[in-house]
Amino acid sequence: MENRAQKYHRERMAELLREEIETIIEGELADPRIGLANVTEMHLAADGRSARVYIAVEGSEKDADETREGLQAAVGYIRHELIERLHLRRCPELHFQIDKSHAYEARVDELLERNKKREKKAASKNEPKADLKKPEQETTHEAPQEN
Numbered sequence: 001m002e003n004r005a006q007k008y009h010r011e012r013m014a015e016l017l018r019e020e021i022e023t024i025i026e027g028e029l030a031d032p033r034i035g036l037a038n039v040t041e042m043h044l045a046a047d048g049r050s051a052r053v054y055i056a057v058e059g060s061e062k063d064a065d066e067t068r069e070g071l072q073a074a075v076g077y078i079r080h081e082l083i084e085r086l087h088l089r090r091c092p093e094l095h096f097q098i099d100k101s102h103a104y105e106a107r108v109d110e111l112l113e114r115n116k117k118r119e120k121k122a123a124s125k126n127e128p129k130a131d132l133k134k135p136e137q138e139t140t141h142e143a144p145q146e147n
Helices: 004-027 061-073 075-086 101-126
Strands: 039-045 051-059 093-097
Touching: 004 039, 004 051, 004 075, 051 061, 061 075, 061 093, 075 093
Parallel strands: 051 093
Antiparallel strands: 039 051
16 A cells, blocks of 8 residues: 555646646647647656656647657657756656547537437427417416316
8 A cells, every 4th residue: 555645645646747747849849740738637657757748739640649759759859858847856757649539529519409409309390380379278276266
């Protein structure tokens, strides 16, 4: 079982690494393959020797693949910069992956919106029009009066 302090340290380290990697990607990498990318998540292994970095890329699948390739090519530079900036003894091995959760989220939202429209359309078909309704007798919940 993992010690609470170790877990807290690992989470803090992952957040620091995520922020620094995002700063490096946004401003210092001049590789033309790297498009508009954001670091969305970072999972640091329990031993701290490897990390999985999830990136969201604006554009098509081809742009995302090219960005990932560019980041993999620059991984040595990124690790070197992290060691210098954060004064690390050892920087984790970085593995970049495309974060597709935003695409899935957009697709789920689209399907939910479509479903709402269908339900609304079905409900409007089942309801008779207000102009065509026959006047109905009002029903009361009172007991009938006897004369």
